[in-house]
Amino acid sequence: MRLIGLTDLHNRIINFDKLIRYKPDAILISGDIICEGNARLINFLENLNNKIKVFIIPGNWENLDTIQKMNESGLNIDEKLVKFYDTIFIGLGGSNKTPICSPNEYSEDEIYERFIKILKNEKIDVKNNFILLSHVPPKDTMADRCEAGHVGSSAVRKIIEEFKPVLCACGHVHESRSIDKIENTLIVNPSSTGFFIYDTKTKNLEIHDL
Helix, strand or coil: CEEEEECCCCCCCCCHHHHHCCCCCEEEECCCCCCCCCCHHHHHHHHHCCCCEEEECCCCCCCHHHHHHHHHHCCECECCEEEECCEEEEEECCEECCCCCCCCEECHHHHHHHHHHHHHHHCCCCCCCCEEEECCCECCCHHHEECCEECCEHHHHHHHHHHCCCEEECCCCCCCCEEEEECCEEEEECCCCEEEEEECCCCCEEEEEC
16 A cells, blocks of 8 residues: 655645655645635545545644634545554644643643553453554654754654554644665655655655655
């Protein structure tokens, strides 16, 4: 299965025709899609979902009204486990605490507990067998670097170390466009200027410019 991943669109309508030419089976968007209740992009993604499966999660800038619109679209997998073809996806939206106090932030304990709650509800052993769609990157990786240092989530890193997803698709830190690894887990942050292509069979992962 071929996956294309984006993040941090912040209301931008990008050239999705370019992405569709790669013939993805699903498109993943790792949060900060829309801000201040602008539903235009969500409506577009709903229509796109009729042709190509779309999975989204909220970032730290989506407020309650916006998250409600995302829920109504049926595309939001935040705090959910979904299976598509033979692949399990788990969504973990929002971010750890930031100095800017954005609308959708959690403590590290809350992030970890939200993930564990998903597993308890589903009662499925996902170790080594799922893709984590997270807005915030794991701490101390190439995906979470900025001028302030490594600003990623220690809870997301703990989740990866304990449950070993095959891929963590994240965003949040715009200046950290990168591919990295924690043990055997691939970490990808395509940034707001790129998108990634991932083949679930070959495990090939690439970042391209939008």
